[in-house]
Amino acid sequence: MMGNGFRITFWLFLSPVLLWLFLLIVIPHIDLLLLSFRGESDMGDPIWTLQNYKNFFIEPIYWYTFLRTALYAMITTFCTFILALPVSFYIVKLARPRTRGFLTVLLLLPFWVSELVRVYGWMILLRESGVFNYFMLKMGIIDQPIEMLYNDITMIMGLVYTSMLFMVVPLISVMESLDDSLIEAAHDLEASRFDILRTIIIPHCKPGITSGSIVVFMLALGNYLTPNLMGGKNSLWFTEQIYNQFIASFNWNQGAAFGFLLLVLSSVIIWVGLKVTRQNLGEVAS
Amino acid sequence: MTNDLSVRNIVRKFGDFTAVDDVSFDVPQGSFFSILGPSGCGKTTLLRMIAGFDEPTAGTLTIRDQDMRGVPPNKRPVNLVFQHLALFPMMNVVENIGFGLKRRGMSSAEISKRCVAILERVDLPGYGKKRIDQLSGGQKQRVAIARCLVMEPSVLLLDEPLGALDLKLREQMKVELKKLQANVGTTFIYITHDQSEALVMSDRIAVMNEGRFEQVGSPRELYNDPRTPFVARFVGDNNSWSGEVEESAEYTTICTSEGLHFRARSHRSYKSGTRVDLFLRPEALRIEPKDLTGLNTFKVSVKAILFDGANSRLLTVMPGGHELLVNLPQNRQFDHIEPGASITLGWHPDSGLCFKV
Numbered sequence A: 001m002m003g004n005g006f007r008i009t010f011w012l013f014l015s016p017v018l019l020w021l022f023l024l025i026v027i028p029h030i031d032l033l034l035l036s037f038r039g040e041s042d043m044g045d046p047i048w049t050l051q052n053y054k055n056f057f058i059e060p061i062y063w064y065t066f067l068r069t070a071l072y073a074m075i076t077t078f079c080t081f082i083l084a085l086p087v088s089f090y091i092v093k094l095a096r097p098r099t100r101g102f103l104t105v106l107l108l109l110p111f112w113v114s115e116l117v118r119v120y121g122w123m124i125l126l127r128e129s130g131v132f133n134y135f136m137l138k139m140g141i142i143d144q145p146i147e148m149l150y151n152d153i154t155m156i157m158g159l160v161y162t163s164m165l166f167m168v169v170p171l172i173s174v175m176e177s178l179d180d181s182l183i184e185a186a187h188d189l190e191a192s193r194f195d196i197l198r199t200i201i202i203p204h205c206k207p208g209i210t211s212g213s214i215v216v217f218m219l220a221l222g223n224y225l226t227p228n229l230m231g232g233k234n235s236l237w238f239t240e241q242i243y244n245q246f247i248a249s250f251n252w253n254q255g256a257a258f259g260f261l262l263l264v265l266s267s268v269i270i271w272v273g274l275k276v277t278r279q280n281l282g283e284v285a286s
Numbered sequence B: 001m002t003n004d005l006s007v008r009n010i011v012r013k014f015g016d017f018t019a020v021d022d023v024s025f026d027v028p029q030g031s032f033f034s035i036l037g038p039s040g041c042g043k044t045t046l047l048r049m050i051a052g053f054d055e056p057t058a059g060t061l062t063i064r065d066q067d068m069r070g071v072p073p074n075k076r077p078v079n080l081v082f083q084h085l086a087l088f089p090m091m092n093v094v095e096n097i098g099f100g101l102k103r104r105g106m107s108s109a110e111i112s113k114r115c116v117a118i119l120e121r122v123d124l125p126g127y128g129k130k131r132i133d134q135l136s137g138g139q140k141q142r143v144a145i146a147r148c149l150v151m152e153p154s155v156l157l158l159d160e161p162l163g164a165l166d167l168k169l170r171e172q173m174k175v176e177l178k179k180l181q182a183n184v185g186t187t188f189i190y191i192t193h194d195q196s197e198a199l200v201m202s203d204r205i206a207v208m209n210e211g212r213f214e215q216v217g218s219p220r221e222l223y224n225d226p227r228t229p230f231v232a233r234f235v236g237d238n239n240s241w242s243g244e245v246e247e248s249a250e251y252t253t254i255c256t257s258e259g260l261h262f263r264a265r266s267h268r269s270y271k272s273g274t275r276v277d278l279f280l281r282p283e284a285l286r287i288e289p290k291d292l293t294g295l296n297t298f299k300v301s302v303k304a305i306l307f308d309g310a311n312s313r314l315l316t317v318m319p320g321g322h323e324l325l326v327n328l329p330q331n332r333q334f335d336h337i338e339p340g341a342s343i344t345l346g347w348h349p350d351s352g353l354c355f356k357v
């Protein structure tokens, strides 16, 4: 009897989640998947076709954009990791308890405003007539304003800024379980700071690094605003290709195919990454 | 004999609080030196300063005649076995043991040779490939010690390494540690709050209280001739009375608060009327002595028999309600004693010791 009652409650509570998953994720995706295989014959009749997928591989600009996007997303992930590691180490191991809370709030604060506002914030700072240029001119460091926007480095910086939190939070949570005496023991056994980082801290934080990296990589790959607004005119992001197909060319079938290619290819990249570092997703999630 | 470690007037303050207060001592090469004290007396703080994790507020610390001021832990010729061992869970046994040697840049052939040798030494041959979580408590203990010993430190520091083990294993490890130290000949500095660990293993013991050293000496000296009331209370079991000095001559005569008159030793002579505490070991009390000459005697009644093999004792009460522990020799001579019996106890004035309170 007990078991039965439990089972009913279980399904009762689970049903909103399942419904949400089904209505908002599964159904639209199935629809998009179907769309991506649709096309027009030479006569203009709707038919089933693989042409949308073929286009991606035939047209160099498409897969070139994808490769570029993936590469830059990886660079973003790596830079975010390099920055987040010392930040989270400081928050967990060095800062006093009260400063800790303050620092964590400080990290969260930028996420209270929308991404659009954040990106415009950067633009106000960096543009030719922006705040940085104004002060550098005043102080005589430069005698002509420099354009700091619209290049790849600024774009990566923007992406790193947007992604920081998603790397820091998992790193903080794994670092909290790192026993200080392990670090001290390594130090006592003649390890240098770099040795400790390499042999103790990073292996211990591996699950957090992996989950943080996956999230940051996916977010960077799927980001639209930052690359679009801060990146250069010739630095196309793959999401812009998708957007163009849907909105500019009004070619929903091609856009849907690109959307699915993005999903599949990014999953493949993550799978390869996990294989190379000899991990599995279950371990990381736990 | 040279000293491996010399500590002079070392002080460590945390704000207003003085955790280690003007401590000086020397540890001769190859000896087993223990620091014994109650929880929170500053033992770990002292050890962390020797290992280099903490800098003294004042005082000097030399290891093999080299001043250690400002030398980081990875550059000191000492190694520390942590209270909770701190074995690296992401590595197996040999990787743990070889960790330090690898940092020295030793070839991997040489490292594995030494790891095999040290595992042999701590009695864990063939355990190299095991993961840390596959080891028992006592095995982890030995791996932690091996990991330090393989570095061939001048001094090995151990911070209550037996604290996490159960009683039976602790007894066993006590003897093993002592044997191991005699075998390898490395200087050990061992921290503990367990007086029996310190007494069994050490060549010399420092008794620490509230950041200060009360007394440094061999286990026998500490047990038989404590210099302060704290040491008398802390090392071994002791019965105590409080009372007043009546006369100070060859022996000090005191009148206890129950009105008994005892003669006992004291380190200095006290004016009559001085308030003192008198300490007496349970084994100094003789039950129904035949020859009473020169003994302090009094009557007590038996409250309980605390049977523990060779450590058996009687719990007795004096008429005023004061409780005393008395050793009960297991030679069958006292088998007739039952709870409630009234017996005479006697003790020689040489075995009691009084201190001014």
Ligand SMILES: Nc1ncnc2c1ncn2[C@@H]1O[C@H](COP(=O)(O)OP(=O)(O)OP(=O)(O)O)[C@@H](O)[C@H]1O
Residues within 6 Å of the ligand: B014, B017, B019, B037, B038, B039, B040, B041, B042, B043, B044, B045, B046, B193
């Ligand atoms: N970083 C610190 N800041 C402030 N006070 C400290 C600090 N470290 C230790 N203390 C204080 O110094 C005293 C001695 O601490 P310590 O850890 O040396 O004790 P211990 O003798 O090792 O005790 P135990 O046997 O319980 O391990 C304690 O009262 C402790 O509160």
Ligand SMILES: [Mg+2]
Residues within 6 Å of the ligand: B043, B044, B045, B083
């Ligand atoms: Mg301690």
